[in-house]
Amino acid sequence: MQNSCLHVFSKFNFGPLVPSAGGKKTGLHSFAPLVTNMKSAEEDAFSYTPNVTLSLPISMGNPCLSTQYHNLQSSPIVPVSSCHQAGYGLHNNGGAPGYYLTPNLRANGAPALESPRIEITAYGQFPEDEMEESSLPIAKRVNSIVTLTLPNADGYRDPSCLSPASSLSSRSCNSEASSYESGFSYNYDNSPQNSPWQSPCVSPKGSSSLHSCTHTTSPRHSPSTSPRASIADESWPVPHRGSRPSSPCGGKRKYSFNGAPCRHPSYSPGHSPAVSPQGSPKIIAVDDAWPPNTNQYTNSAIVAAINALTTDGVVDLSDSVPVKSRKTSLEHSPAMSLKVEPGGEEPGLGEANQDDYPGPRLPFKKENYCGGFLDVPQHPYPWSKPKPYISPSLPALDWQLPSCSGPYSLQMEVQPKSHHRAHYETEGSRGAVKALSGGHPVVQLYGYMESEPLTLQLFIGTADDRLLRPHAFYQVHRITGKTVSTASHEVLQSNTKVLEIPLLPENNMRAIIDCAGILKLRNSDIELRKGETDIGRKNTRVRMVFRVHINQPNGRTVSLQAASNPIECSQRSAQELPLVEKQSVDSSPATGGKTLVLSGHNFLPDSKVVFVEKAQDGHHLWETEAKVDKDSFKSTTLLVEIPPYRNQRISSPVQVNFYVCNGKRKRSQYQRFTYLSPNVPIIKTEPNDDYEPQRASRLAAHSKPYYSPLGVAPSVPADPGHCLVGGYPSPSPSSSPKLHDLSTAGYPKCLSGGQSHHAAVSMAVHPGSPDHAPLVMLQPPVAPHLGSPAAGGCSHGYRPPALYPNGSPCSSPVSHPSTPGAGPEAAFRPSLQPPAGPAHCLSTPAPGPGQEQPPHPAAGGQQPPRAARHRQAGAAGAGPDILRRRARAWVRDVRRQGLLFVRLLFPAEPPPCRCRHWDRGVGGGGLLAPVPVTPMRCQDVFLSAAVPPALPLTVAITV
């Protein structure tokens, strides 16, 4: 996919830009104040400050800027450095890299306005803001912006930018699986060399990841001390958010395990993380856990951050940990002794699989870890355990893998029910996930003719519109008992529980998944995890993700992945929220009029079906309520008359969404729908349910996506949003991950070019077709090590959720070397591939901003009111309080929706670039585009924009 990203990078010398002070206002007057004000605003409002202003002088030729550094210090603005050493002003500065007085001003005091800027704002802000702000004094406008701090070369991130939950690490042990989010590859081998940037500070602990994991498995962790087996607890000495009781005591529970009233505010039976019973200062424990993570991510930025913390004083680190958390940690020991499980030691890992671990748990062994397998003493499997796929290059769990490759095809024959109430650790199991038909989900591998059994892996993944990745708030839970016919055992891979199930030839490589339940981890626990950026609230949809690794004679391994339909795991949602499982058609001529049959749950006689079209900036372009045939109403079926599109003369397909609404805040997820020009034949959605497994699976396996992100993008040239989000899979039924060709060459090497340097943000110029607006892309930063020679062995892990202009995610089989040594190219390939998620091939690229994953009732539905408030605030003159609220709202939006707006701002006159949407409100103009990112991790985004190469560019990321 050459075109995919013709990353024409420039040399970004941030050094010069960074500076100074003083500044005068430049064309972008708004910025100077903006930064300052924002800073204060955010500081006041939250202790987290996402604010970034990057100055990127663009010149041609030098690609590769990745955001690697996060400023640990509280600097209002963090300089971004480029991978280009030469231009690495910041680094050179070494010292306080991130202290710019005003991002807009150049060191010499010259206005930075000459540079276009990219401003990222929480989703939904711009649209409204533009309106309101345009009428406000620039200064005020600026004030109302909360900025996001980008990483700089010396620190990972400003502690102040982080919620207690996020600290220095891009990922905590637990979330390592989501390597892409951190933008670093996940190294199973944890090899220091994976990162040229290994800090000495970390190196010594090269195996520390093991440490952290050791905690996890340490007998001390005695599960007995905690009913919880969550990885989170065990893997992370995570501080607990003070705002919410992290311990059971905080909630409804009023008694500790011993039955005594729970008075200890800090006591948390559930938190027996890695902290030693000795109650050593949890900070220490935290530290121990850090390096490992860092190491695995090979995030030099993190390492640097750690270093900074280490050298600058633990105080910083500790300070970043909520007092309560630390306190809680300290009191773990008492907690541990409170509950004594019969049998004494309980494996910390899982609840149900204790039996699998007869003796004390063994600490993680690095080697094992490398292989992605937990070192488990013995396998009580009834089947001869297939050779575990032990390869350092085992794809990280957040990698998007194809469901089919060559002759092989991994398919979900029977989908799970759309609702499954997950159980908390404080509860008993709620059983295995069931199938709609009453049985259990079934997975089958086709095309495998060997006699050797394989291992099917299962973990709980996300079901949002972003890339499929391990779900931070849910874990697979092994179910055992008489009723369970399928053998399984748990392992920990990247700190995500993975259930291993035998795939036996005698069973036709088919497995009935009756041994998997879903465990819910407390939001407060997970959110406090280092590096965790997702929020648990309303994040209750998951997918069962299955993987199988097939060794090839040539030494390579084919990895396949199949994901289930989304599963709603919350009690309330499952009971009240309408859920659309299937739709008879997903497209129609613009004239509408046809009948759309929706199958799902919780439909009410008064349910409404609303079709919505949103602009890339989130504006509602069109909204209409479809006619629902109430006569034929069923709680599981709705007959809807497709409303005519607002424009009957469309020449190309138009993406819209619709949702079922049962009332305020009771909306289904957005469903995608496409209006076609009248002469375009309708594409019918094939059924895919439990009753037609074969058919469904085949479809999933062989049918072409109705529209692939790639395919869509072209049809919506003017919509950067498509491109931006296009690569994100949506939770689409029958979605199966499509493959990323990991072995195909031809990717731009831009990412590998200067990787060894401290890169920060990179601007990529996408030639795009003449008709296309430039794309501004946000991608996770490319791990510096990826492109480095040292990164050779680590080709997995990094998978930016970016968009990939072209190239089908299903194009080629995924095969990765089973030997460590995949070259840097390989490492990048995935990153350049379209984020082919399970739904990738079957769903449309996220519909621009609008797609803002609505339906979690909260997000989408609540946008308007908030927006209204914002407008009011702006109109009112944006007083401090208002600004604070507004900023807070923005942050919430970003966190919820994972979308930011990127806009290029030019000094005055729009430069001769291909931006379509000029923002006349501020300075010159820019490109506004929604960009899915991991909330609060904007530091990790990779910016790409089509900007005149010659123009210096300043990037401001605002949240």
Add this chain to the structure above:
DNA sequence: AAGCTGGAAGAAGTC
């Protein structure tokens, strides 16, 4: 008796 379920109370978060 243990595990699975459904329901709901009460705390925390959000509007």
Add this chain to the structure above:
DNA sequence: CGGACTTCTTCCAGC
């Protein structure tokens, strides 16, 4: 800032 409402987490009881 406070009330109303939503969501989360825990607990209870029945099967």
